[in-house]
Structure formats: structure tokens, C-alpha cells
Amino acid sequence: xxxxxxxxxxLQHQMQLTKPPGALGRLEEIAVQLAALQHTLHxxxxxxxxTIFAADxxxxxxxxxxxxxxxxxxxxxxxxxxxxxxNVLARTLGAQLEIINLGTLHSTDTLSNIxxxxxxxxxxxxxxxxxxxxxxxxxxxxxxxxxxxxxQANNRQLLIAGEMGIGNTTSATALACLxxxxxxxxxxxxxxxxxxxxxxxxxxxxxxALTLHRCHTHSPLEALRRVGGFEIAALTGAYIxxxxxxxxxxxxxxxxxxxxLTAERICLGSRNWFIYAHQSAESGHAHVLxxxxxxxxxxxxMRLGEGSGAAVAVNLLRMACRLHNEMATFSAAHVSTKTx
Numbered sequence: 001x002x003x004x005x006x007x008x009x010x011l012q013h014q015m016q017l018t019k020p021p022g023a024l025g026r027l028e029e030i031a032v033q034l035a036a037l038q039h040t041l042h043x044x045x046x047x048x049x050x051t052i053f054a055a056d057x058x059x060x061x062x063x064x065x066x067x068x069x070x071x072x073x074x075x076x077x078x079x080x081x082x083x084x085x086x087n088v089l090a091r092t093l094g095a096q097l098e099i100i101n102l103g104t105l106h107s108t109d110t111l112s113n114i115x116x117x118x119x120x121x122x123x124x125x126x127x128x129x130x131x132x133x134x135x136x137x138x139x140x141x142x143x144x145x146x147x148x149x150x151x152q153a154n155n156r157q158l159l160i161a162g163e164m165g166i167g168n169t170t171s172a173t174a175l176a177c178l179x180x181x182x183x184x185x186x187x188x189x190x191x192x193x194x195x196x197x198x199x200x201x202x203x204x205x206x207x208x209a210l211t212l213h214r215c216h217t218h219s220p221l222e223a224l225r226r227v228g229g230f231e232i233a234a235l236t237g238a239y240i241x242x243x244x245x246x247x248x249x250x251x252x253x254x255x256x257x258x259x260x261l262t263a264e265r266i267c268l269g270s271r272n273w274f275i276y277a278h279q280s281a282e283s284g285h286a287h288v289l290x291x292x293x294x295x296x297x298x299x300x301x302m303r304l305g306e307g308s309g310a311a312v313a314v315n316l317l318r319m320a321c322r323l324h325n326e327m328a329t330f331s332a333a334h335v336s337t338k339t340x
Contacts, residue, residue, distance in 0.1 A: 001269070001272065002033075002036035002037050002272055002273075003036050003039045004036065006035050006036050006039055006040065006041060007032055007033075007035065007036035009035075009041055010031065010032040010035035010036065010041055010043075010324070011032055013041060013324070013329075014028050014031070014032065014324065016329040016330055016331070017323075017324075017327040017328070017329060017330075018327060018328050018329065018330055018333050018335050019327070020338070021338075024320075024323060026297065027316070027319065027320040027323060028320070028324075030275070030297075030316065030317055030320035030321075031043055031320040031321055031323065031324035032324075033275065034248060034275075034317065034320070034321060035324070037246070037248045037272075037273060038157065038248065039246075042324075042325050043321045043324065043325070044157055044321055044325075045157050045158040045248070045314065045317045045318055045321060046094075046157065046318070047154075047155060047156050047157045047158070048093055048094075048095035048096070048156065048157070048158045048159075048160065048314055049095065049096050049098070049151040049154070049156040049158070049159050049160070050086065050089075050090050050095050050096065050097045050098070050159075050160045050161075050162065050307055050311060051097075051098045051099075051100065051147045051151070051159070051160070051161050051162070051238065052079065052086060052097070052098070052099050052100065052161075052162045052163065052164060052306055052307060053100050053102060053143070053144065053161065053162070053163050053164075053230070053231035053234040053235060053238075054072060054075070054076050054079075054099065054100065054101050054102065054104065054163070054164040054165055054231055055072070055101070055102040055103050055104060055119070055122060055123070055165045055168075055229055055230035055231040055234075056069055056072050056073075056103065056104045056105045056121065056122025056123070056165060056166065056167070057069075057122055057123050057131075057165055057166065057167035057168055057170070057171055057229050058122055058123045058124045058125035058126065058131065059123075059125050059126055059127060059131075059167050059170055059171060059205065059209075060122075060166050060167035061125055062125065062127060062170075062201075062205045063201070064167060064170045064191075064194075064198075064201065064202045064205050065166050065167050065169075065170070065191060065192055065194075066190075066191065066192045066193040066194050066198065067166055067192050067193075068166070069105055069122075069166045069167070070105070070106060071166050072104050072105070072106075072164060072165050072166045073104050073105070073106040073107075073108055075164050075306075076099065076101055076104070076108045076111070076114060076164065077108065077111065079099045079114070079164075080099065080108075080111040080113050080114050084306060085304060085306060085308045086162060086306045086307050086308055086311060089307075089308060089311035089312065090311065093311060093314050093315070095160075095311070095314070096154070096156070098115065098147065099113070099114045099115065100114070100115045100117065100143060100147065100234070101114055101115065101116050101117065102117050102119050102140055102143060102230035102231055102234060103117065103118060103119040103120045103121060103122055103123075103230050104121065104122060105121045105122050117139070117143055119132075119136050119139050119140060119230050120136060120230075122165075122230075123136075123171075123228075123229055123230060126171070126174065126209050126212075126213070126226060126227045127205060127208050127209050127212070128212075130213070130225055130226045131171070131225065131226060131227055131228055131229065132225050132226075132228065132230070132233070133225075134225065136230065137221075137224065137225045137228075137233055140230045140231075140233035140234045140237065141233050141234070141236060141237035141240075142237060143234045143237065144161070144233070144234035144235060144236065144237025144238035144239075144240075144241065145237045145238065145240070145241040147161075147234075147238055148237075148238045148241040148242045148245060148247060149241065149245070151247065152245050152247055156247070157248070158247075158248050158249075158250055158314070158317070159238070159242055159247055159248070159249050159250070160249075160250045160252065160307045160310040160311060160314075161234075161235050161238045161239070161249070161252075161256065161259075161307065162252055162256065162305060162306045162307020162308070162310070163231045163232065163235060163252075163255050163256065163259075163305055163306065163307075164231070164305065164306050165229055165230075165231050166192070167229075168229050168231065168232065168255055168305075169189065169191035169192070169254065169255060169282060170188075170191065170202055170205065170206060171227060171228055171229045171232060172229075172232060172254060172255040172258040172259075172284075173187050173188050173189075173202075173206055173258075173284055174206045174209050174210065174227040175223055175224060175227050175228050175232065175258055175262065176258045176261070176284055176287070176288055177206065177210055178210065178213070178214065178217050178223040178226075178227065179220060179223060179258075179261055179262065179265060179291075180287060180288070180291055182287060184202075184203045184206040184207050184210070185203050186284070186287065187283065187284030187287055187288075188202050188203045188206060188283070188284065189254075189281075189282040189283035189284055190281075190282070190283075190303075191282070191303075209227055213226040213227060220262050220265035220266050221266055223262075224236060224262055224266075228262075232255065232258065232259050232262075235255075235256055235259035235260075235263075236259045236262045236263045236266065239251075239259060239260050239263035239270055239273075239274070240263045240266060240267045240270055242273060243263070243267065243269065243270035243271075243272065243273040243274075244267075246273070247273065248273060248275060249273050249274050249275065250275050250277055250310040250313060250314070250317070251274050251275065251276045251277060251294075251310065252277055252278075252305065252306075252307050252308070252309050252310040253277075253278060253280035253282065253285060253302065253303065253304075253305060253309050254280040254282035254284060254285040254288065254303070254305075255305055256305075256307070256310070257276065257280075257285060257288045257289060257292070257294075258288055260274055260292065261288050261291055261292055264292065271292055271293075271294075274292070274294070275297075275313075275317070276289065276292075276294045276295065276296040276297065277296060277297055277298075277309045277310040277312070277313035278296050278297060278298050278299060278300060278302055278309035278310075278312070278313060279296045279298070279299035280302060280303050280309070281301045281302065281303040282303050297313050297316055298313070298316075300312070
């Protein structure tokens with residue numbers, strides 16, 4: 001659990017810094033939260049791990065995306081070549097970047113700097129059957145678990161887990177509908193760029209899937225198996241294991257937050273280790289954040305995925321830590337405190 005004694009001590013330290021109490025707003029909250037999570041009065045997030053889980057989705061055959069399914073593989077190649085947004089952000093941050101392909105329609109085996117797990121050529125089309133078998137679900141969860149364990153072994157101080165997979169906003173929306181008992185029309189958004197007609201079709205596809213699966217989803221794990229994706233399951237496994245190991249987790253946008261909600265529903269208390277980076281432009285994100293009682297750090301109308309919003313937030317966390325650790329106290333700087 002987060003260390004409550006350290007939290008209180010960090011709060012007291014903030015009160016002694018040369019500023020009016022609360023003047024740095026949420027930067028103060030971030031530093032105190034990280035102090036409690038890291039069990040230290042000197043929080044630090046210099047060592048960052050970014051892991052991107054990629055996979056294809058069978059539901060993409062229902063034409064629920066603005067992009068063809070081949071883009072999943074093409075983007076994995078772009079990651080491998082260093083040309084994607086998350087590559088640029090990782091380089092800027094000096095973060096370790098890892099790309100894991102859990103199963104795509106087209107092979108990426110020739111890419112030496114990608115980790116390959118052949119769980120299938122994407123999930124099954126959950127409009128007709130469960131997206132994953134029990135074995136596939138377990139393997140995806142364990143892949144996420146193993147990535148976090150490796151990050152901790154490498155002394156990382158913060159983990160960002162991102163995703164890539166054409167069709168995964170449809171999968172995440174269906175999963176959120178089951179977890180929140182919400183209608184698809186309330187949560188479904190444009191994803192990678194659908195127009196209003198495309199969103200209506202997406203809602204219809206999800207409604208058909210919920211009709212098939214709702215009576216069978218008596219647990220969050222079964223909901224994940226039936227309408228989730230390999231990468232969403234890996235995210236869930238990573239978040240659960242990160243919380244168990246006490247590793248702070250910076251949550252990205254809509255899909256990552258649905259995985260965070262799933263992790264919390266499977267393993268209560270996981271959310272104590274989550275820091276929410278941004279408010280996605282995806283319409284369902286606000287509902288999922290509300291269910292987690294979460295307030296993200298900023299809203300830049302981002303909806304890219306691949307951990308990009310979380311990566312943008314890292315420097316906010318770093319600045320919060322530096323301010324907490326390096327500002328002078330009133331007594332050290334010989335500055336008068338507030339008059340009573």
C-alpha cells in the first residue's frame with residue numbers, strides 16, 4: 001500500500017517550501033502522491049519504462065475502424081524504425097521503450113527489435129464468439145505481468161503501458177459497457193476518425209456483441225475474455241502486477257483507462273498506484289475516469305493511444321519531483337512565513 005506516514009511527511013514538507021501553501025496546485029499533489037507510492041520523501045521518475053502492447057482484433061472485419069487492419073502491422077514496423085510519436089517522446093524523455101506484438105494478422109517476425117508472442121492472428125470476432133480462449137487470456141495477462149517484473153528488475157521508477165491495434169476502441173468500449181452496465185451509445189466515440197455514420201455502425205456492432213455476451217459475463221475477467229483484446233489483457237496484467245509490486249503506473253487514454261478499470265475490478269486497490277495522464281477526446285473516457293474516481297492531469301484533446309498522452313505527462317511529474325526535492329524551505333532561505 002502507499003505509505004501514509006510518508007504522505008503526511010511530504011505534505012508537511014510542502015508546507016515549509018518558499019511559496020504560499022497550495023500555490024503550485026496539482027504539482028504539489030503529484031509530488032506527495034509519488035512520495036507515498038515510492039515510500040520516500042524524495043520522489044523521482046527519472047527512470048521510465050514505456051511498453052507498447054500491439055495486437056489485431058477480429059471485430060475489425062465488421063468495418064468499425066477508419067483504417068484498414070493492416071495498419072496495426074504497419075505501425076509496429078514504424079515503431080521498430082523509430083518513426084512513431086511514442087518513439088519521439090521516448091527519445092525526448094530518455095525512456096526505455098519496448099514493443100511487444102501479441103498477435104497480428106500479418107507477421108512481424110523479421111523485426112529484431114520487437115518482442116513476438118504468437119497468441120493468434122488477432123482475437124476472434126466477438127460479435128460471433130468470445131474474443132479469446134482461456135489460454136490466450138492467461139498468456140496475454142502473463143505477458144503484461146512479465147513486462148512489469150522486468151521493469152522493476154531494471155530499477156524503473158515509473159511505468160507507462162500503451163497499446164496499438166486497429167479496432168481496439170471498439171473492444172475497449174464493449175468492455176467498458178459490460179463493466180459499467182452502460183449503453184454503447186453513451187461510450188462509443190470516433191476512435192481513429194469515424195464520422196457520425198461510422199459511429200452509429202460501431203454502436204450497432206457493440207450492441208450485437210453485448211446481446212451475445214452479457215448473460216455470460218459475471219466477472220470482469222470473463223468480460224475481458226469475451227470482448228477484450230490481447231493488448232488490453234496485457235495492459236490489465238501489467239497494471240495488476242505493477243500495483244502488487246508497488247511500481248507507480250502512469251495511465252494513458254481511453255483504452256488504457258478501460259484496462260485500468262478492469263485491473264481494479266479484478267484486483268481491488270490496484271488504482272492506488274495509478275496516476276492518470278490526460279483526458280482523451282474519445283467520448284467514453286470521462287465515464288471510465290468517473291468510475292475510477294480519477295482526475296487526469298491535463299486535456300489536450302489527444303486520442304492517439306500508444307502511450308503518447310502519458311509520455312507527454314512525464315515531464316510534469318519530473319518537474320513536480322524537482323520542485324518538491326530542491327526548493328528551499330522558509331527557514332533555510334530566511335524567508336518570513338505567512339502572518340497569522
